Amino acid sequence: MSAKSPRVRFAPSPTGLTHLGSARTALYNYLIAQQNKGVFILRIEDTDQKRYDPQAEQDLIASLKWLELAWKEGPDVGGPHAPYYQSKRMDIYRKHAEELVSKGKAYYCFCSTEELDRVRKEQQANKQPPHYSGRCRDLPPEEARQRVAAGESCVIRFKAPKGGSITVLDKLRGEITVENRSIDDRVLLKSDGHAVYHLAAMVDDHLMGITHVLRGEEWLPSLPLHAHIYEAFGWEQPVWVHLSVFLKPSGKGKMSKRDTEQMRLTGQSIFVKDLVDLGYLPEGVVNWIALMGWSYDDHTEFFTMPDLIEKFDLEKMNPSPAAIDFKKLDHFNALHIRAMPEKELAKRLLPYFEKAGIKLDAGMLAPVIPIIQTRMTTLDEGPELAGFFFREGISPPVEMLIGKGMTTAASAAALRKALGILEVLPEFNAASAEEPMRAVADELGLKAGQLFGILRNVITGQEISPPLFESMEIVGRVTVMARIQSAITALDQLAD
RNA sequence: GCUCCCAUCGUCUAGUGGCCUAGGACGUGGCCCUCUCAAGGCCAAAACCGGGGUUCGACUCCCCGUGGGAGCACCA
Numbered sequence: 001m002s003a004k005s006p007r008v009r010f011a012p013s014p015t016g017l018t019h020l021g022s023a024r025t026a027l028y029n030y031l032i033a034q035q036n037k038g039v040f041i042l043r044i045e046d047t048d049q050k051r052y053d054p055q056a057e058q059d060l061i062a063s064l065k066w067l068e069l070a071w072k073e074g075p076d077v078g079g080p081h082a083p084y085y086q087s088k089r090m091d092i093y094r095k096h097a098e099e100l101v102s103k104g105k106a107y108y109c110f111c112s113t114e115e116l117d118r119v120r121k122e123q124q125a126n127k128q129p130p131h132y133s134g135r136c137r138d139l140p141p142e143e144a145r146q147r148v149a150a151g152e153s154c155v156i157r158f159k160a161p162k163g164g165s166i167t168v169l170d171k172l173r174g175e176i177t178v179e180n181r182s183i184d185d186r187v188l189l190k191s192d193g194h195a196v197y198h199l200a201a202m203v204d205d206h207l208m209g210i211t212h213v214l215r216g217e218e219w220l221p222s223l224p225l226h227a228h229i230y231e232a233f234g235w236e237q238p239v240w241v242h243l244s245v246f247l248k249p250s251g252k253g254k255m256s257k258r259d260t261e262q263m264r265l266t267g268q269s270i271f272v273k274d275l276v277d278l279g280y281l282p283e284g285v286v287n288w289i290a291l292m293g294w295s296y297d298d299h300t301e302f303f304t305m306p307d308l309i310e311k312f313d314l315e316k317m318n319p320s321p322a323a324i325d326f327k328k329l330d331h332f333n334a335l336h337i338r339a340m341p342e343k344e345l346a347k348r349l350l351p352y353f354e355k356a357g358i359k360l361d362a363g364m365l366a367p368v369i370p371i372i373q374t375r376m377t378t379l380d381e382g383p384e385l386a387g388f389f390f391r392e393g394i395s396p397p398v399e400m401l402i403g404k405g406m407t408t409a410a411s412a413a414a415l416r417k418a419l420g421i422l423e424v425l426p427e428f429n430a431a432s433a434e435e436p437m438r439a440v441a442d443e444l445g446l447k448a449g450q451l452f453g454i455l456r457n458v459i460t461g462q463e464i465s466p467p468l469f470e471s472m473e474i475v476g477r478v479t480v481m482a483r484i485q486s487a488i489t490a491l492d493q494l495a496d
Numbered sequence: 497g498c499u500c501c502c503a504u505c506g507u508c509u510a511g512u513g514g515c516c517u518a519g520g521a522c523g524u525g526g527c528c529c530u531c532u533c534a535a536g537g538c539c540a541a542a543a544c545c546g547g548g549g550u551u552c553g554a555c556u557c558c559c560c561g562u563g564g565g566a567g568c569a570c571c572a
Contacts, residue, residue, distance in 0.1 A: 013572045048571055113570065120569085127497040130568055155570055173501065182499055182568090190570040197572050221500055221567035244502075245565070251507070254565070288508095291521090295509055301521055318509075321565065325507050328522045338535080374535040385533090434531090452531035464533045 006038035006211045010064075010071070011201065013045040014056035017271040018063035020324065021216060021246050024289040028243065029214050030069045031290075031312040041208060042074030045201065046087045047194050063272035067282050068305060073208075081208045086200050093195030096203045096233070097156040097188050101141075105232035106188060108144040109136040109157045132157065132185045156189040158198070160228060168227040170220070171241045172319045178224045186225060198222065202229045205238060212314075214241040217321075241314065243293060244321040246270070251323035268326050279352060279378030281340075284333030292322040302335055334377040342369040349382045356383035358390050367474050371466035385466065389474055394461035394483065398494050401487045403446070403454045412491040414444055414451055415458065419484045428477040430469035437469075458487040 010026040012018070033040035042064070046052045061076070073079025083089060100106035111133075120130045136144070137159065148154055160183040167177040188199035195203070205213060219226075220242045230237045248255050255263075255270060263269055267278065275285055287303050294317045296303075303311070337345065346365040353360060368386045375385055388394050402411045421436050422428070441451040456468050459480055465471060472480050 011572095015572075045572065051571065109570095116570085124497080129498040157570095170501095176500070178499065184568075187570050192570075194570085196570070201572090216566095217501070218566055218572085223500090242501085247565080249507080252564080291508065293508095295520095297510080297520090299520060301508090320502050322509090323507060325522070328508065331522055334535090372534095375533065377534095437531090447531095449531055456532060460532095462532090466533085468531055 004211060005036050006032050007041065007209045008033050008038060008212050008214065009041040009043050009205070009208065009210050010069075011043040011045050011204075011215075012060055013048070013051070014060055015048075015051045015053055016056050017273055018056075018060050019270045019272070020289055021243075021270075022060075023063065023067060023272055023285070024246075024292065025214060025216060025243055026064060026069050027067070027286060027290060027308075028241075028294070028312070029212075030071075031308055032212055032214070032314070033072075034309040035312060038211075039072045040070070041079070041081075041210075042071035042084065043204060043208070044075055044085045044087075045197065046085055047197065047200050049087070049194070052087075059273055066272065066276060067286060081204075086195070086204065089200070089204070090193060090195070092207070093200050093203055094189060094193060097195065097199060100158070100188070100232055101156060103232065104159070106156050106158050107137055107139065107141075108148055108154045109185075109187070110139075110144075110147060110152055110154045111136060112153075129182070130184075134185065137185060153191045155187045155191050157185045158188050158225070158229065158232070160185050160225065166224050166227060168223050168237075168240065170223065171239050171314055172317055173220075173242070176220075176223065180224075183225055183228065186222075188229075198225060198229065202226055202233075206230070206233070206235045210238050212239045212241060214243060217242045217244045241317075243317075244319055246292065247321050247323040249324050249326065254321075255324075270324065277380075279380030279382075280329065280333050281336050281348070281379070283336040283340075284329060287332040287336065288329045292324075293318050302332075302339075304339075330377045337376050337379070338374055340373075342366065342373070345369055345373060349379055352379045353383050353387075353390075355380075356387060358383060358387055360390055364390070368466070371470045371474075375466065385464075388460045388462060388465070389471075395486070396457055396461045398490050400457045400461075400463070401454060401491055403450045406446070406450060406454075408491055408495050410444075411454055412488050412495065414440070414446065414454060415484055415488050415491070417444065418451065418455065419481065419488070422477070422484070423481055425477075428473065428480075430467075430473045433472060434469045455484075459483050 008029040010029050012022055030040045032038060044057065064071070071077065073081065073084065075084045097106060101108065116132070119133055123130050136157070161180045163180060165177055165179045167175050169175055186198055187196055189195055223240060223242070227237060245254050247253060248259050260270060264274060269275060269278065272285070283304060286305060286308070290303060290308055290312070291301060294312065296311050296316065340348075343362065343366070346362040346369050349365060350360070350362060353365070368389055372382065372385050376382060402408055403414065406414070417440050418437060421440060422433065425432055425436065437451060437455070438448050441448045444451070452468050456465055457463065459468070459475060460471055
């Protein structure tokens, strides 16, 4: 058992909106840190200036905060290994690249981009795997140094071993063995002086004391290269874990840009930012993605963050790719809404009411929470379900005021009768109103459902609503009377 | 083309050689409850990709095939 507490990192490159795959990688890293008094680090991989997008970085920070994945070291909070922007660590990478050159593990390469492209195209045309020609690999070090000193444009390439093979251990997949000759002499330091991922990430991971690298499966093919780089420096490798990709809902293939856009049109999205707007809870999203690639046991599926911190286990991860299932997200979201304290739910609902044009405070929402809590799967359904409590006038179309299988006149008569009783009720609440209304239905030879249906439509303006009598109590006698009265008027006019 | 990864109900998964007539969850269908809609309760249909081995015995181990995925940049 290692006494070393884990240091893990989430190291995204801010080039687009934060999506579920990144969220899950961040989550798992976070969980490992939390469960062993470890440290979760956020590092921004922005070595490619051309693709850097400041908005993406903002979105990233916002998304992680929303998910409540707090980092202990990172760009905004600093830390012992600052800076946490790779673009600000150029000197470090250069130094390390040169160290490799002096160790004979890397070399200066003066080949031009054009020439490289030409060779690559040729190789592809001949159905050869693209590979660096090796032309500068064995340049005499002295000559190379002189050309560099003379200001000739160059990069630093890794000198991958030519013979034999390497086997690397991935925690999820076991030993992975590849022939060294299939590993290319990759560029480590670009001619503009910036490091490439393969150098920057390895150097940072080592310097920052990273013990476990959890990253996307797309890095698996370069894992052998990374292992060689660690070896070249003489560093101890971290535990490698490569998380599989998320597939589209059909399970057939991974999400393409087009799929992503298509999805957003239908009110679904893989972007954290959109999920917020769609009314999902961070708790629901976290529970959902945690279970895509990891499981606890046969029967537990409901997890809060503290549960996850306690129960998460690398050993129980599943290496196969998982299809995204929004139905399951809905399920978890509804579960977490129901599990939430009423006060908290009221607070979270507020912004969605405001977006629907209904300004209120948590206190006003308090009485309606108990009757809508089990009826919502997403927060944005709150206003749809309970907006009528707070809107001034509701005026449902007259057709809605006619009872099932009833005439206009009969409906008006039923409402008159109900109105008469409701207005003299000694106490106006759910318990006191229900029995008398059932009696009214009985008297008129109606089914309770027929009368209640009319009343529901009249009072809530909706075919689907929270329970009638509870709703009436909250709406209040005065407003209930007014709504019934105006419904009677409308029905009478229709009859004329 | 080459390298690597993956493969259990429609989907997420349990399963580490006998506990499997393969378990759970979502979804789907049915029933109960019921003032609508939910929630809740009960029940049902639904899977080990194919072929070879290994073994007394394979969902579990090995090989081949097939299918899916990733990568092969001075991008990450």
